[in-house]
Amino acid sequence: MEARKTPLYERHVAAGGRIVAFAGYLLPVQYEGVLAEHAAVRASVGLFDVSHMGEVMIEGPRAAEFVERLITNTLDGMRDGQVRYSPMCYESGGVVDDLLIYRLGPERYLLVVNASNRDKDYAFMRENNPMGASLSDISDSIAQLAVQGPRSAAVLERLTGAELLPERYYTFREDVPVAGIRCLVSRTGYTGEDGFELYCPAQRGAELWDALLAAGADEGIRPCGLGARDTLRLEAGMPLYGHELGPEITPLMAGLTHFVRFDKPDFIGRDALLAQKAAGPQRRRAGIVLTDRGIAREGARIFSGEREVGVVTSGTQSPTLRQAVALSLVEPPLHKPGAAVKVEVRGRMLEARTVRLPFYKRNTQPSE
Amino acid sequence: MNIPETLSYTKDHEWVRFDDDGRAVVGITEYAQHSLGDIVYVELPRIGTRIEAGETAATVESVKAVSDVYSPIAGTINNVNEELNDTPELINEDAYKAWIVKLSDWEPAQLLSAAEYAALLEKES
Numbered sequence: 001m002e003a004r005k006t007p008l009y010e011r012h013v014a015a016g017g018r019i020v021a022f023a024g025y026l027l028p029v030q031y032e033g034v035l036a037e038h039a040a041v042r043a044s045v046g047l048f049d050v051s052h053m054g055e056v057m058i059e060g061p062r063a064a065e066f067v068e069r070l071i072t073n074t075l076d077g078m079r080d081g082q083v084r085y086s087p088m089c090y091e092s093g094g095v096v097d098d099l100l101i102y103r104l105g106p107e108r109y110l111l112v113v114n115a116s117n118r119d120k121d122y123a124f125m126r127e128n129n130p131m132g133a134s135l136s137d138i139s140d141s142i143a144q145l146a147v148q149g150p151r152s153a154a155v156l157e158r159l160t161g162a163e164l165l166p167e168r169y170y171t172f173r174e175d176v177p178v179a180g181i182r183c184l185v186s187r188t189g190y191t192g193e194d195g196f197e198l199y200c201p202a203q204r205g206a207e208l209w210d211a212l213l214a215a216g217a218d219e220g221i222r223p224c225g226l227g228a229r230d231t232l233r234l235e236a237g238m239p240l241y242g243h244e245l246g247p248e249i250t251p252l253m254a255g256l257t258h259f260v261r262f263d264k265p266d267f268i269g270r271d272a273l274l275a276q277k278a279a280g281p282q283r284r285r286a287g288i289v290l291t292d293r294g295i296a297r298e299g300a301r302i303f304s305g306e307r308e309v310g311v312v313t314s315g316t317q318s319p320t321l322r323q324a325v326a327l328s329l330v331e332p333p334l335h336k337p338g339a340a341v342k343v344e345v346r347g348r349m350l351e352a353r354t355v356r357l358p359f360y361k362r363n364t365q366p367s368e
Numbered sequence: 369m370n371i372p373e374t375l376s377y378t379k380d381h382e383w384v385r386f387d388d389d390g391r392a393v394v395g396i397t398e399y400a401q402h403s404l405g406d407i408v409y410v411e412l413p414r415i416g417t418r419i420e421a422g423e424t425a426a427t428v429e430s431v432k433a434v435s436d437v438y439s440p441i442a443g444t445i446n447n448v449n450e451e452l453n454d455t456p457e458l459i460n461e462d463a464y465k466a467w468i469v470k471l472s473d474w475e476p477a478q479l480l481s482a483a484e485y486a487a488l489l490e491k492e493s
Binding site: 029030033034035036038227230231293294295297316317319324346 | 405406408409411427429430431432434453
């Protein structure tokens with residue numbers, strides 16, 4: 001399948017972005033460099049094109065009932081203007097995808113899904129819709145930009161009224177004019193920093209991109225690529241589908257137990273997950289830092305003594321900590337912080353230890 | 369792209385300099401460092417190791433990628449650039465100054481001239 005272009009493609013090329021095919025889209029892996037882009041987001045602000053993400057609109061009198069059965073988290077207590085994160089599972093308890101749920105109204109929900117899973121998710125939703133909720137994949141009509149970093153609010157306040165921005169983490173506002181473009185503005189992100197995700201009509205994406213770069217010039221805003229997106233989320237301990245999550249990995253294994261609500265009566269995968277909870281998962285997510293020199297990459301095997309006890313699911317050199325960090329799946333109880341393990345890198349056994357996640361936590365949190 | 373006339377090259381983007389002290393000095397080219405991006409780790413070989421042409425002499429890692437440095441010629445690892453342990457970014461700053469290994473007792477091999485290497489890059493781009 002030929003890779004698709006996002007509405008920002010020409011901007012990426014013009015800005016010297018190094019273009020790669022990712023999840024079926026042509027996107028920049030970096031502009032000037034991953035480290036500089038990563039640092040900009042930690043210290044000030046960065047701008048990402050995340051238009052490859054998928055958006056599915058769910059509507060109708062039984063929309064809530066439908067979504068509730070799809071997700072392991074709950075809609076309970078959710079008001080209009082709130083966002084929630086949830087895994088969506090197969091009957092086996094393995095993860096179909098992880099997604100964000102926007103409550104637009106009691107009978108209207110917007111689900112934001114991973115680009116690589118978009119078609120699979122949509123098919124899965126249609127197969128599991130005895131409630132007859134109205135589903136539409138509106139991904140192609142939307143451009144999504146992420147403004148991330150401690151100065152992100154300052155940048156947006158130059159383009160819209162400060163009072164129009166969502167104040168709390170995991171909330172959003174609809175129809176916010178940003179540089180005169182109507183956006184859904186959400187205080188969410190994938191970097192571990194304060195930040196916003198803006199959804200606007202696809203044909204106005206490039207205009208919004210230009211306005212944000214101009215408004216952020218004084219703050220040193222930088223366009224950021226997929227490389228920095230990955231190192232930022234990894235430092236923040238956030239899972240990436242296909243690495244920390246997948247059909248063979250349940251939310252209980254992935255450290256997302258908090259997002260599995262066994263107290264609600266039914267959802268797809270509930271029985272399998274209850275059984276796994278009772279038996280205890282064979283593998284659990286752990287954060288790892290290397291104490292020897294070297295970098296552990298995805299697929300590196302983890303040992304305790306002579307015994308193989310797990311595998312690295314994502315790993316890199318943390319730009320902020322200047323230390324090799326990795327997310328992994330290991331045999332309990334080695335997932336608990338402080339366990340001494342070894343990671344095999346090119347035939348050498350490197351000393352490592354498990355640590356509490358996230359690897360990086362910002363100092364000031366916007367209120368939740 | 370900077371391709372010094374005085375060096376020899378390989379199709380895998382290593383450079384070699386033959387010093388008056390009889391040693392061959394090996395690094396990666398400007399093109400290689402640029403392709404890799406920000407270099408964050410260099411794994412150096414043990415001094416004294418005998419290495420064949422085309423064998424992995426060192427490994428250079430950026431945030432996203434791992435890349436082997438193949439020895440352009442056979443020889444014995446006589447010295448390694450230990451500065452790269454703490455400051456691997458020196459390769460990004462000046463790929464031709466930031467040498468990686470020095471070989472002694474090396475054996476001659478077919479290498480590319482600067483002009484031939486430039487032609488190769490032209491073809492790849």
